[in-house]
Amino acid sequence: MTKIFLHHICIQTNTYLETLEFYTKVLSFEIVEESPNFHGREFNTWLKLGAFYIELQTGKQGEKLAVANSNSEGLVHFCLWVENLQKEVDRLKGLNSHFILKNGEVIYHVENGYLCKLKAPEGTIVELRDNKGI
Structure with a gap:
């Protein structure tokens, strides 16, 4: 292959x-x-x-792009691995980043690790996680 x-x-x-x-x-x-x-x-x-x-x-000249929607088909988010999630979250808080909270928490546990999600200005959701596994 x-x-x-x-x-x-x-x-x-x-x-x-x-x-x-x-x-x-x-x-x-x-x-x-x-x-x-x-x-x-x-x-x-x-x-x-x-x-x-x-x-x-x-977008192309004169084109207004539609707002991103996390409930549509296609790419919903992309993920970046970070070595120290808490340290990175602290840094991002200092930059007034837009976090997506889950049950009121910025960092939360999912299966085999911890993660948080940010919303970029154009609407893309960026996940940060501390576990390289799936």
Whole structure:
């Protein structure tokens, strides 16, 4: 079988600068390439964290993108493993991140570890977990 690995996900946004700041300043992605006026879009930008990429793009000129909905089919969230979840949550609280609470808690136990969820400015849910297993 041919070698296969996850290369990137694509996130579209109506709030480009706010979303770019979230992924770079809050989640520590680095900007690899930012292309203004890309095929009818205001921006198409590549962000990198380790070997994982996000292609961040605006809608096409004049297009208002629909609001993300976690009750629809398709990608619901993506997850990043963190070495020290409590330390990362404390750092994110200092950045006024938008946490999704479960039973009033930021960090909660699920099966084999602990996790928390953040909501990015464009609506993508980002899970942070302290266990590399499934």
